[in-house]
Amino acid sequence: MDRTILIQLAYLIASVLFVVGIKMLGKTSTARQGNTYSALAMLIAVVVTLLDRNVLSYTEIFATIILASAVGLYVAKKVEMTQMPEMVALFNGFGGGASVLVATSEYWRMVHDADIVMPIVTGVGVVLSVFIGAVTLTGSLVAYGKLSGKVNGQAITFGGQHPLNAVLFLGIVILSVMVILDPNNDLYMMMLIGASLLLGILTVIPIGGADMPVVISLLNSYSGVAACFTGFILNNQVLIISGALVGASGIILTQIMCKAMNRSLVSVLLGGFGQTSGSS
Amino acid sequence: MSVETLIALLYVLVLASFVGFELIAKVPPTLHTPLMSGSNAISGITIVGALICAGPLPGSFPTSKILGIVALFLATLNVVGGYAVTDRMLQMFKKKK
Structure with a gap:
């Protein structure tokens, strides 16, 4: 039970950070920080979902995430403006x-x-x-x-x-x-x-x-x-x-x-x- | 899913949509693309669903698990690539200023 409550609370925090993040993305002075908040929200959501009682096979999950992240970062870095x-x-x-x-x-x-x-x-x-x-x-x-x-x-x-x-x-x-x-x-x-x-x-x-x-x-x-x-x-x-x-x-x-x-x-x-x- | 749960989720949906409508106002045109890119990264939230689908031990429903793993790969690309690209755009923005 504790775990479910923890997950739900973390999801709530993530949701708030998403809202704040989008709001800040709409202003020049705060846009970059807003993107960081939203990325932090995503990180929180992902990490607590790993605690879900249905999530058991971590090896495949981590391998997939690491591989996709590497590809994503590489492409994002290489692409022309x-x-x-x-x-x-x-x-x-x-x-x-x-x-x-x-x-x-x-x-x-x-x-x-x-x-x-x-x-x-x-x-x-x-x-x-x-x-x-x-x-x-x-x-x-x-x-x-x-x-x-x-x-x-x-x-x-x-x-x-x-x-x-x-x-x-x-x-x-x-x-x-x-x-x-x-x-x-x-x-x-x-x-x-x-x-x-x-x-x-x-x-x-x-x-x-x-x-x-x-x-x-x-x-x-x-x-x-x-x-x-x-x-x-x-x-x-x-x-x-x-x-x-x-x-x-x-x-x-x-x-x-x-x-x-x-x-x-x-x-x-x-x-x-x-x-x-x-x-x- | 019980009717109560469904109603609660519908409340969440409707209220969150209104927040979404209200959030975007008077955005300067230079921020249109970064904002689009930033919210694209957020739509990668489906990664949470992918994790749940990819999570069970192999054996019970292998097809579901494989679909979940592929979904996880695509969603991670969306999230990581999306945030990285947005950050690059906004970095550029700051320098120009």
């Missing part, structure tokens, strides 16, 4: 991908554990984090590709694009309901993941390179929302709080960025505007 936005897009995509995997991992455990019936609330959390996380993953990867020049940076538009996306989205809604109602059928889940990954690609390809910062900001908000819903699967408050903070502040930041660029969010999302030429 001009390449920062695409780097953010790439990291953001990984965050979205992580949420998909966390949701799928929990889904898998529940479906294959004969003693557990997946509750509807958990099912809703699973489909939402899978859908939003997958869109974030592929959308961010396309944004990264466009900014780094690995993919054609121009708006790629073709006839029937919006109807296609609408149909795909409808398919995702139907698949989500199927997963919630019949979780034991893995096929629905796999199709849901596949369709969501595809939608992420299709929604970002029609947007031109000049609008990418706005798109990355929006996808950043999405990755927060995805993390937030994994909190509902795992019944974890720090995930919900931080995810919601990023989701909400990300939307506001996206709006502010649109305004600064004299663009409307809708026109950015519909894509193909303000572009030298749309290849159709």
Whole structure:
């Protein structure tokens, strides 16, 4: 019992530090310190989660963390200043991908554990984090590709694009309901993941390179929302709080960025505007 | 999950969202990218979920554990890379001032 209380209190402290950190990031004089506070909050959250009674195999965990940290630090150090936005897009995509995997991992455990019936609330959390996380993953990867020049940076538009996306989205809604109602059928889940990954690609390809910062900001908000819903699967408050903070502040930041660029969010999302030429 | 827990979590969600809305106001344009990058690092909080999924001993549900380990790798990249990149941007900022 003591351990649970300790973890919860530490999560509370981390949440407060996240709020203070974001606040300080909005002012020039305190921005760097704010980032440090937020990193400290993350460290606290990670360390106390290691005390969770479900976390037992430390070898794999530490090996993975050390390896990923080394790669992350190396890349962050090497990247040119001009390449920062695409780097953010790439990291953001990984965050979205992580949420998909966390949701799928929990889904898998529940479906294959004969003693557990997946509750509807958990099912809703699973489909939402899978859908939003997958869109974030592929959308961010396309944004990264466009900014780094690995993919054609121009708006790629073709006839029937919006109807296609609408149909795909409808398919995702139907698949989500199927997963919630019949979780034991893995096929629905796999199709849901596949369709969501595809939608992420299709929604970002029609947007031109000049609008990418706005798109990355929006996808950043999405990755927060995805993390937030994994909190509902795992019944974890720090995930919900931080995810919601990023989701909400990300939307506001996206709006502010649109305004600064004299663009409307809708026109950015519909894509193909303000572009030298749309290849159709 | 009981209804009480769900309601409590929904309260947390709604109130945290309002805090998020209120936090961002009058941010100077030069800080837009660092702020985006900084909150991107925070969205790596899913690392907490990844740790819980990667945590169980191998054997019970190997697929879940493998998914958890991969999630942990990606989330750690997001967190560590995200904070490092943000700090580099802000460092630059200070020098220019």
